[in-house]
Amino acid sequence: MYRSHTCGELRATDIDSEVTLSGWVQKVRDKGFMVWVDLRDRYGLTQLIFDEERTPAEVFTRAKELGREYVVQVKGKVIEREAKNDLMATGAIEILVEDLQVLNSAKTPPFTIEENTDGGEDLRMKYRYLDIRRNRVKNNLIFRHKVSIAVRNYLSEHGFIEVETPYLIKSTPEGARDFVVPSRMNPGEFYALPQSPQTFKQLLMVGGMDKYFQIVKCFRDEDLRADRQPEFTQIDCEMAFVDQEDILSTFEGLTRFLLKEIKNVDVDSFPRMTYDEAMKKYGNDKPDIRFGMEFGELNAVAQNKDFKVFNEAELVVGIAVPGAASYTRKEIDALINWVKRPQIGAMGMVYVKCNEDGSFKSSVDKFYDQEDLAAWAEATGAKPGDLICVLSGETHKVRTQLSALRMELAEQLGLRKADEFAPLWVVDFPLLEFDEESGRYHAMHHPFTSPKKEDIPLLESDPGKVRANAYDLVLNGNEIGGGSIRIFDKDLQATMFRHLGFSKEEAEEQFGFLMNAFQYGAPPHGGIAFGFDRLVAILGGQETIRDFIAFPKNNAGRDVMIDAPARIDNEQLEELQLEIKQPQPEA
Known part of the structure; x- marks a missing residue:
């Protein structure tokens, strides 16, 4: 029997019990005359103690040779922990080890198997089986x-x-591209994955x-x-x-x-909500309705003035950002630069600050008076203290752009709360x-x-x-x-x-x-x-x-852990009656 209990199971009520645990070495703290080891399995952590006076000499010696991620089995007695750890479920006890067996040694892992790991995403994907040992994954x-x-x-x-329905089916021209699978028994013909x-x-x-x-x-x-x-x-x-x-x-x-x-x-x-309503109010067909900032269409109150940009636009549309009238010019410029990024594609952004005293200050004061801007505020639902952000252009594009800005602002303002569901x-x-x-x-x-x-x-x-x-x-x-x-x-x-x-x-x-x-x-x-x-x-x-996902692919569709997709050898290609065209060297 490799274990009588898991590493997350023992409590103060188990004191004086004889137990057997197995798992991975999370951490070793060697104080010379005493060694503490955190032993981990998928259920939790248990602290082991090796005492020069109470632990058999050969066991104590082996404990000093343990490395991170060694796979071990221990037998010992549950004792009360002197310095209790309230952050651990097993923090009231520890195991006074009487016997230690190293089931498998381990190389030092390429990153720490802890919550605050030092491994980047690419490295952790390459060693995903190690990443899975971390509590988060x-x-x-x-x-x-x-x-x-x-x-x-x-x-x-x-x-x-x-x-269950089949995985090897027929390719169809509609939808996204199919993954295709050549059939050895039917040369020149292919299955598709569904x-x-x-x-x-x-x-x-x-x-x-x-x-x-x-x-x-x-x-x-x-x-x-x-x-x-x-x-x-x-x-x-x-x-x-x-x-x-x-x-x-x-x-x-x-x-x-x-x-x-x-x-x-x-x-x-x-x-x-109908699709048309979603596009008009939020600019996309999957709106987050946990917060406001519904679109206000401004053609009727912003066009036919002297501002050429709006006059030539198919749609002028804005949102009221709650409490953002206090944004500095630097913060507003950052928003303008954000919407002008190639990923968003806007030419610029007009803004209106709705002051607490009921007045307005905009980036287009030259073209619009206070009465005009008040109409903008009404159309967007803006209140004193809000900031109105306005984009213009071709209808579909500008709705997509403003939708992206709405979501970005909601993130910045903490409006997309993970514990709220709508x-x-x-x-x-x-x-x-x-x-x-x-x-x-x-x-x-x-x-x-x-x-x-x-x-x-x-x-x-x-x-x-x-x-x-x-x-x-x-x-x-x-x-x-x-x-x-x-x-x-x-x-x-x-x-x-x-x-x-x-x-x-x-x-x-x-x-x-x-x-x-x-x-x-x-x-x-x-x-x-x-x-x-x-x-x-x-x-x-x-x-x-x-x-x-246990074993995901990266953004290039590769499994960097097993290095797939990969070439297959010529014998397999011949069996499938396939010929791979090799890239020609440049002249």
Whole structure:
């Protein structure tokens, strides 16, 4: 038996017990006649004491040779600790060691295995198995497990059946790029890794499995950010004989349950907002509604004056920043420089200070009088003591720019609090969006999303105005879930494919299996998929999903620990009948 107890288990009630512990050496403090060792496993720390007088000589000698991260087993007696440590769960006791076995020695790790580590992110990713020993990463993985169990329990109790769908599927032209897998047994042909189990879960509805879910790995070959990985996990769900209200009600229930179960937070309100309203008020389709700073459109009160910049703009729009009228010129200049960065792309920013006495001071006083600026304050909801920040330009671009500024200011002002949760449904997305480069429409969600019934006639006359029977669940400014009611009528699906630029032959080649299934009695159905990595991160008070994934990839999509992706040898290439073109040397 390697251990009778874990390193986080023993308390004062265990004093005088004979115990066996195993774990890693966290720290050694050698005082000559006495050695203290902090022993760590995933459950906690226990202090060991080796005493020159009370510990057998050969054991005492071995203790002096211990290094950090050695794997050891000790046997000894639980005694009361003289200098108690209230910060440790085991801080009232220590183990007087009688026997020590070194199970494995260890090289000195490349960074300290402690909360305040000296290892940078790249180094810790290379040695991720060591990073997992740190409490922060270890606890994140335990937290992820806790959330996944809660999800499974809730959905199982509500009649959902977990069904595994294939990982080796067929590549489709819609959506992000696929990861492809060559088939040795079918030379020249390729599988794709699924971006989602979309068509399979619809086929399960045709098969009569009316409530499906799966916590499933998905893959997208796309550019990465802090909240994106080439492989990610979804809570994938589908229901039959439902409409949008059924879906929203069911998954409001799941979200409420998780917030209560995991965070002990009660959330009653799940407000709804149309896509158009979200874009107009917040400049994006996943607004953080924990704070104000709603957009105020200023065309009516800022144009047709002598200020050419505003007169030539498609949209003039501003936000009121609470309490920021006290900002110094240096602080305001920093904001102006921030919006002018290439990542944001604004040409500049106009500002108005709303003084406590009711007067206004702006960067455009030459063009606007106090009455004009008062109208700006009314349009943005600004109060005395606030700062109005105004941008102008092409509608879509300026909304995106002001949205980024709003979030940056909220961070600076401490308005995005990790322990506050504000869910929101965004509904009525456009069904299609026109791509200027390809000269055709693309599905804003995917080709199987149903249009709103009342908008179906517009498919022929004005497809850009058709609204989707789709919905996103937003939490604290992050999209955590998205879904739609699906098309279940083969004729409507064929019409959708036509508007997306598929010929009948292309639609049959890509999706014929689904269309054929619909001929055998497809029920009305719809679903949703939660981004599980992102959901766990937000519940954990963070927004970077990498910290909640055991073995993540870096921003280049590489696993620096195992050095993947990597080349394969010529013999494997020949088996797959593939030829890799080597880069040609420069002339």
